[in-house]
Amino acid sequence: MNLLSSARIMKHIFQYRLHWNERDTHYQYKIPGSPKFMGPRDAVKLIKDKETVIVCGIGGNQRISILSWALREVFEETHHPQNLTLITAAGLGGRGKVPGTLEEWAVEGLVSEVICSHFETYRAIMEMAEEGKLAVHCIPLGIMAALVKAAVKGEQSVTSTTGVGTFCDPRVDCGSEVFIPKRYSPDINNRFSKGLITVDGDKLRYQMPKIDVAMINAPAADAEGNIYIENCSTICESKEAALATKKNGGKVIVNIGKLIEKKPDQIFLTADQVDAIVYYPETEQTCSRRHDDPMLCLTDHFEGDVESGLETVRLMNKLGGITPKRSKSQMCIAEECADLMQQYVAPKSYVNIGIGLPELICDTLQKKGLLSNYTLFTEGGVIGGVPAPGMFFGAAVKPDKITSSPEVFELANERLEATVLGFLQIDSEGNVNASKRGEGALNYVGPGGFIDLSCAAKTVFFVGAWMAKGEVHTSHGVTEIKKRGIPKFVDKVEQITFSGQQALKAGQNVFYITDVGTFKLTNEGMTLIKIREGIDLQKDILDYSPMKIIVPH
Template identity: 30%
Template sequence: MNNKNNKVITADEAIALISENDVLTTTGFVQSCIPEALHAALEKRFVETGGPRGLTLIMTAGAGDSKGLGTGRLHHEGLLRRVIAGNFGRMPKVAQAAAENKILGYNLPQGVISQLYRACAAGQPGLFSKVGLYTYVDPRFGGGRVNEVTTEEIVKHVVIDEEEWLFYTATKIDVAFIRGTSADPSGNISMEKEALTLDVLAQAMAAHNNGGIVIAQVERIVEAGSIRPKDVKVPGILVDCVVVADQPELHRMNYGVMYNPALAGEIRVPVESMAKMPLDARKIIARRAAFELPPNGVVNLGVGAPEGIAAVANEEKLTPFITLTTEAGAIGGVLASGSSFGSATNADSIIDQNTQFDFYDGGGLDMTCLGMAECDEQGNVNTSRFGGRLNGCGGFINISQNARSVVFAGTFTAGGLEIAIQDGEVKILKEGRARKFLKFVEQVTFSGKYAQKREQPVIYVTERCVFQLKKEGLELIEVAPGIDIERDILPHMDFKPIVKHPIPMDRRIFIDEPMGLISDLLNLDLQDRVSYDADRNIQFLNLEGWSARSKRDIDDLRKMLIDACQKIDKRVNQVVNLDNFRISEHLYDYYAEMIQYMLENYYLTTTRYTTSAFLRLKLKEALSKRGIAPHVFERKEDAHSFLEVIGEG
């Protein structure tokens, strides 16, 4: 091509532009969208020439196969001086170098790094965020530094208008590796065959505006003007070099898939029903966690045990009522797993990663279910550094701190655990070698105390029991049938949880047939929970085992009660059974407001009973604040007796 603006050069020519001590950022998410040809060329230059040396690598998620591809190619001693990353697990030799104090290292939240690209692009000094407060990223607890030789603080704790924030210092970028599908000679980049768009625009702008260079790896060169303006993801004004991957395997969609048009959003395909999961520990955990799904809500699922929730939701016909998302930018559709993790088949939308984290950080997630490697008595969770291995937090901190409700899911012990489900009961055949519930976690990736401070609902689901985060610590609230607390739970923990009145986990979870979960989550059976005794003018409401997880649940209950009262056409007395009734901490006042409304418009009086001392206390507090006499009793007989006395009076 003779165009004087032709930016197409070879990979070796592009890599030759990198200087000693440059700050390099590269794109990629787990195994997808990785500019492999550029990584390979950089490795080749270093091996052959010994340079460039002393680079700083900045990246959001892990980008590699954990065996040497992707950023794993950059492990050669002397090539890297410093790494700022959300994940180290995809480049184990680099992680080892950090553990051995051979390089400087910071492990920061994935979303923070993603958003810092925009700060760099705008010439801003950094980013204010609450993400990371009270975790190992907080400078009061380590500042995200991964070893002893890393001493510079790039995270500061600040107070503005009496609110705590973290300030993350932006590191100016000299070189950006990005990836697209097509480029014209002027460097305009489109991404029609990519599974995700990630942060390529922000990374390119960050490098360009710092006077650095932007190197784009693409699959093909197209004629000038042939890419429609709205399809240009990175404009040519930001791109210095275009490199065409000279081998197909260096431009795979991901390491396991050469190309799948459904993941790229170029076509929509019929999705076969997901294979039914066997009834094992993983499915038990996923089934119990699925009880927390918010109908018509937005959900993020982590890797491992949480992934099973998608299969359970499909089995229970819940898929149309939830929207699954990934931190990489996929919204809707069927979330992919394995090498394609982060993308989605038949997605509704693919947005930039930094924008997805804006949505997450702003409270857009109704629920998340994430894995847990370790948990302690304060409800802290560790997924970032354990067993002597530096893995990294990825998007865990952004997601767990900002979702409206959090479910941590995983087996009770690890390493060789074997269980059996017999006649609807759990039998522990072989206990795992490693304990997960410890006195103190090795590293705080999720702060239980900070969640309590913000009244964030948090539960911890295992195959044998469920814990809930309370102000006093971790409370055992449910136990699987067949499990003995003294035999199967307490001896395998390094601390004793709060044990008051744990209830059995729902027996449907342990029977290999559909649970009918849709009726529970959509409150389809609420009308069956109310009855009326005309002779005594008493309405009976049975909320035993019912859960109020969101305001929508309270609204559904209110509507059902109003309909029932309007049919009676006069004021009634009411008795409510609240045994095993569960309500999220943030809903007590909203529930009390509903009771106040019903008393003002439909009830003569109302009385209720529950064996839960905690629930009685919380209801008395909430009702008393509104000037309502609580009338909350421990025994059914006492509630009925009180109503009779009131009626006689």
């Protein structure tokens, strides 16, 4: 990237941070003879007390910022709507820092229940849960996508083997009920007295309440009220949510950033499938980029090369303070994972790459010239290209196709060859905790699509550090533990997000790649198959870890 391009991006991020909390919730754009077009405050007044509202999007993509601000203002002025149930399949928060996210809904009395798959970005909402001011239910992301699609046909539940043996399984742990305040009564909305997950034979039955309101971010509309998605970065479950809502006789509210001429062959939602359209020029395609000035590298008709798009995304993340510095030891983990992928994953296979350290595997595959060997996809419904890291998670650079979340999870269930995921803890049975950092709501992460993808993949690669808060240095191929930390490989994990027992039953290949060595799950247990040069087997691994380890002779 040349200096001029870098300077433009730096200026853009500076301007964005300077103005990111500015808004005009009284903005009005109306079209004579088309009552669907209205201002944000009028749109949110369509929402009634105790209704169930679904908001679509993932990460920094498809935020309905002006509607969230308007809803908060209207509630603070009128105390209505009250006790909403908020369904948001993926994380759309701002970690308590970024304005205009769904954390604007974190006002006591506005929301009484939240149903989601991933909570790490919802700091303000989880603070309310910690204080006993709302209930939190967790359902895996892929299952939530399936539930929304099922709702289009009027169905309120789905059955699946996904989640069996994990915390979602009421026989194992809490099921959907992650945080239910002691003073909380399910009679508030009279919906969740038994949770959202029950046992149904050898499967689990997942359910979701009927959707009353769908709130969607889309790029554009025409004067008739038809909705378009050209230049979107994701669409997630937007269409399914709209159709499910209409099936229930509910209301569909669409926040757009552009007005265009009618294009009959490109209509995403027809005017009769929409109840309210809020045109607001500042509406974003993705984090910091408006629909009228989109990041083309995240669209499916980007004409530039992948590298230039990745440079843009990386620089924006760096300037936003999102990108962590990666150590040589972490680079070695990525190298080992890439090598194992070459051995176990056939070319042209579908592969999913998770968030965090797994993103480094994309960089490694690219440097090795191996990225084109695989078709990558994201939970947001984006197929091909390179998954975008950081605040753009869910989108991809130069994707081949942008489809819906339900469709991409169906693809995963049918054809996913491998997934690369991070972890918090791993235990003697090969179980993985990727959802719970510790006690309390603020330490609850949630699985996102982790459970769906780890259940669907034929081969699973878990990548991460051997210890927490320790120091492992690698230099010239030799690894040394400089400071001992807290073991991440334990006898029993705090919460099961991946079941080793179920994986063995399913015949999956499961690898655990760390900065001291690599393990494989076998019928005998957690088997050490590789140790890094410089690491002492007895002192650094066997004596240190509470996990039962099998060392082949």
